[in-house]
Amino acid sequence: MPRVTVIGAGFAALTAVRKLRAADASLTIDLIAPKPEFVFYPGTIWVPTGLRQPEDLVVPLEPFFKRMNVNYRQASAQGMGEAGRVVSTDKGDVRNDGLIIACGGRFIRKLPGIEHSLLPCGGVDVVTQIRDRLRALEGGTLAFGFAGNPKEPSAMRGGPVFEFLFGIDTWLRQQGKRDKFKLVFFTPAEKPGQRLGPKAVEGIMREMAKRNIETHLGHKMKAFEANKVITEGGEFAADMILFMPGMTGNQWFDNTELPRSEGGMIKADQFCQVEGWDKVYVAGDSGSFPGPDWLPKQAHMADLQAEAAVANLMDNFSGKAASHTFKAELVCIVDSFSSGMLVARTPSKNLVLPSFVGFHWAKRAFEWAYLRKYR
Structure with missing residues (x-):
């Protein structure tokens, strides 16, 4: 065989x-x-x-x-x-x-000073560092951002950054500490989340405004320092930086x-x-x-x-030529710790359902079902 x-x-x-x-x-x-x-x-x-x-x-x-x-x-x-x-x-x-x-x-980790940032999809060791750093802070500025690979438009993973941003915002509010922190979202894109579709971009930006999350958009990244994010459009202080580069x-x-x-x-x-x-x-x-x-x-x-x-x-x-294609389909729940926004996109449709607690539980149920196949 x-x-x-x-x-x-x-x-x-x-x-x-x-x-x-x-x-x-x-x-x-x-x-x-x-x-x-x-x-x-x-x-x-x-x-x-x-x-x-x-x-x-x-x-x-x-x-x-x-x-x-x-x-x-x-x-x-x-x-x-x-x-x-x-x-x-x-x-x-x-x-x-x-x-x-x-x-x-x-991940393309070539920006000067990128070692001062934490990679959200860097594995369990990195997210554990994020957890520990977050709990050690009494206040300050938390920066969340992502970028892409200019030569490979699809090689971008921005969705998890939105989830870290909204989830940590919700958690800080539950802890009664949100007023001690400033949250800033940054990306070179002028309209973040475009891959999710226009409706999703509008929903994400509305959610940021609702949560009093500041934005720094449309400026090419230049560098990071231990407590600073530097772009061509200016710089801002940050006590913790979460950054997802392109792939x-x-x-x-x-x-x-x-x-x-x-x-x-x-x-x-x-x-x-x-x-x-x-x-x-x-x-x-x-x-x-x-x-x-x-x-x-x-x-x-x-x-x-x-x-x-x-x-x-x-x-x-079996001696046959390849004939099976894959469906171009984006399906995700942008989770915010206690609720979530459902986004689905195909070449002909773009569905966005607003934040709902049921979507958060659906995401957790999917995790259980998916992992069960490998446990």
Whole structure:
């Protein structure tokens, strides 16, 4: 039977494993990742406010690998040979008959002084630092911002920053300390959240005004200092800075001949197949895909791309050409700790439902249901 290698242990990678095993019980699956664990990043927004503990969001994957009959290889990918048939790792080579690259992307941390900021999607250790820093402050200015990759419009993840911003604002109000803090939102974009759609932008800006959150918009980032955010439009003091930069491809991609987009991602076609490579697919944040300019980098999209990649790879093994595409769809709940705004977007529709407590509980229910598949 064919041997498939999956690189990664995130949303796209684990969805690929489930779909591969469902498609063929006898398939040999090798999974390469540095750690046998899954981090549920959407839930990290609740760590600073105490709704989640870091350990709630890290799922050991050994039981899942055993159930799925996966050969887990604890290693880091470093390169590729034989047109994708061999993956080079720091623990040796892994051969395959088919490959799915789902190892995520890399944040561009090149701004001078960026080490003075905290990366909201930097993992449980970073959000724990945010929690501890927040609790140590008696007052001051909290700055929340994001930027993109100018050469890769889709390589932006701003939604979680809104959730950290609104969630921390709500928590401070519940603690009776909001009047001691100034909250500032900043981004080079003049209209933040455009990927969510015009209605969502209006709703987010209204919510900021309602919560007395100051904004610093439309100015290119220049640098950070220990207690300062500096842009081309001015600077402002900040006692804690949360900043989400744009994304690019992983560094090990440079050691391969994989086709790359201008922004550094792996170029894929509408079937998630790496352009010009036989039985090599990409899903999630690693790839640059055709689609609308708002095509999101989010877990839901990664899952849809992984499903398409697996369906096409299995067809390839049967001698068929790739034909399965993925649906361009953005679905998210912009959570604010006690309620949430629902946003959905397709090429033909853009739905925005105002903040409602039920959406917050729906997001928590989805987390439980999603993680149950891997626990």
